[in-house]
Amino acid sequence: MPHLHVKQCKVPLLPHKADRFTFTFAAQNISNTNEKLIAVRTNTENFFLLCYNKDEKHLLKSDKLTRPTSTYALHLAMIKYADIAGLEVTASNIPQKEENEHLKDSSVLKNISFFTTPFTTEKKIVIEIGFGSGRHLLYRAKQYPNKLFIGIEIHKASIQQVIKAINIEHLTNIYLLDYDARLFLELLPSNSIEKIYIHFPVPWDKKPQRRVISPSFIDEAYRVLEKNAALELRTDSQNYYEYSYQCFINRHKVLLNIKKNQHIDITSKYEARWQKMQKDIYDIVMTKDDTSRDREIDGTFDFKISPIHKTDLSSFLNKQTVKFDEGFVHIERVYRVIDTNSYMLRISMGSFNRPEHLYVIIHSNAIEYFPKPPIKSAINLKAHKILNGLIYE
Numbered sequence: 462m463p464h465l466h467v468k469q470c471k472v473p474l475l476p477h478k479a480d481r482f483t484f485t486f487a488a489q490n491i492s493n494t495n496e497k498l499i500a501v502r503t504n505t506e507n508f509f510l511l512c513y514n515k516d517e518k519h520l521l522k523s524d525k526l527t528r529p530t531s532t533y534a535l536h537l538a539m540i541k542y543a544d545i546a547g548l549e550v551t552a553s554n555i556p557q558k559e560e561n562e563h564l565k566d567s568s569v570l571k572n573i574s575f576f577t578t579p580f581t582t583e584k585k586i587v588i589e590i591g592f593g594s595g596r597h598l599l600y601r602a603k604q605y606p607n608k609l610f611i612g613i614e615i616h617k618a619s620i621q622q623v624i625k626a627i628n629i630e631h632l633t634n635i636y637l638l639d640y641d642a643r644l645f646l647e648l649l650p651s652n653s654i655e656k657i658y659i660h661f662p663v664p665w666d667k668k669p670q671r672r673v674i675s676p677s678f679i680d681e682a683y684r685v686l687e688k689n690a691a692l693e694l695r696t697d698s699q700n701y702y703e704y705s706y707q708c709f710i711n712r713h714k715v716l717l718n719i720k721k722n723q724h725i726d727i728t729s730k731y732e733a734r735w736q737k738m739q740k741d742i743y744d745i746v747m748t749k750d751d752t753s754r755d756r757e758i759d760g761t762f763d764f765k766i767s768p769i770h771k772t773d774l775s776s777f778l779n780k781q782t783v784k785f786d787e788g789f790v791h792i793e794r795v796y797r798v799i800d801t802n803s804y805m806l807r808i809s810m811g812s813f814n815r816p817e818h819l820y821v822i823i824h825s826n827a828i829e830y831f832p833k834p835p836i837k838s839a840i841n842l843k844a845h846k847i848l849n850g851l852i853y854e
């Protein structure tokens with residue numbers, strides 16, 4: 462992980478603008494005053510830098526929850542912050558490199574807000590979840606130039622690699638998204654997607670709650686697929702295949718096609734690895750033979766703004782957990798926003814197998830999610846209501 466070793470984590474007067482970055486505010490963990498988060502705004506993203514004390518050393522690095530997709534922007538932000546805060550840097554592992562030519566234009570990478578307001582396209586839409594090196598995604602996008610491909614991935618280095626390839630090949634029918642695919646499907650209108658590919662997902666045998674496939678994910682995938690459209694799962698893991706098969710077959714009204722060791726016209730990076738090891742490859746293709754109802758979810762992520770009655774809100778909220786039937790709200794940490802009367806919470810909320818991890822900033826006259834509100838799902842709205850209650854009741 463790129464980081465700077467610094468003598469002390471100092472915070473200058475904020476906000477402070479330096480080049481493409483505005484350092485807007487800083488917050489300090491109430492239980493560990495050595496941990497500070499520094500908010501950074503660019504024209505495309507909001508994220509935090511993290512400064513903390515480890516083994517007698519002060520480290521400046523990225524905050525995992527909000528890490529920006531562009532590694533170059535992250536490195537530059539750390540160097541700029543060290544500069545404006547007058548930090549004494551004792552060691553650094555940040556590479557001294559110019560921004561890659563083919564990453565300067567990252568317009569193929571869309572922000573989640575691009576998808577929260579319904580976008581229009583004449584093209585049929587195909588989704589690939591966890592595209593990795595992008596071999597399969599790029600191949601299919603070239604094969605079907607009249608379709609729009611949405612590639613979803615959470616691994617930043619893979620996203621950057623695929624942005625480069627798209628720019629080098631001048632492909633215009635791909636959007637990329639740096640987001641958890643399990644949450645993304647909830648945003649899409651019913652009956653709108655022509656195909657969903659999930660090739661060689663991580664099996665997560667020891668942490669099954671992190672798997673992409675789950676009963677509720679399959680329900681969402683089914684809902685967003687057009688009638689007669691299909692989800693294609695390809696895996697080398699017999700265990701994941703068996704688990705997924707159970708999830709699919711438990712669904713009401715489902716058409717499944719199972720294949721073993723079937724050749725397809727493009728070999729992804731992972732498939733090539735498994736082929737070399739002569740592993741069996743399993744496909745499950747779920748075809749939808751129905752039309753789903755439109756999704757109707759009412760509610761907003763606004764907070765009720767009224768006087769806060771709790772005398773010591775920050776310690777009241779710290780480590781609070783509320784569970785309800787389908788989900789939960791957990792306040793992991795509480796921060797004080799430096800030089801203000803505001804607080805910030807680091808929370809996880811929503812459904813047990815697809816939780817959101819984000820921050821909430823509590824000002825005296827407003828409350829906001831950072832870097833952006835959760836996905837509008839029934840469970841997230843319920844969790845939001847509970848969080849609102851914890852703050853005000």
Ligand SMILES: C[S@@+](CC[C@H](N)C(=O)[O-])C[C@H]1O[C@@H](n2cnc3c(N)ncnc32)[C@H](O)[C@@H]1O
Pocket residue numbers: 590591592593594595613614615616619640641642643659660661662663673729730731732
């Ligand atoms: C084993 S790799 C397979 C990559 C590629 N499909 C291939 O066949 O070479 C699985 C990929 O899924 C991505 N991934 C895991 N969980 C994800 C999630 N919830 N949303 C989006 N991508 C995810 C990982 O970052 C990783 O790149």
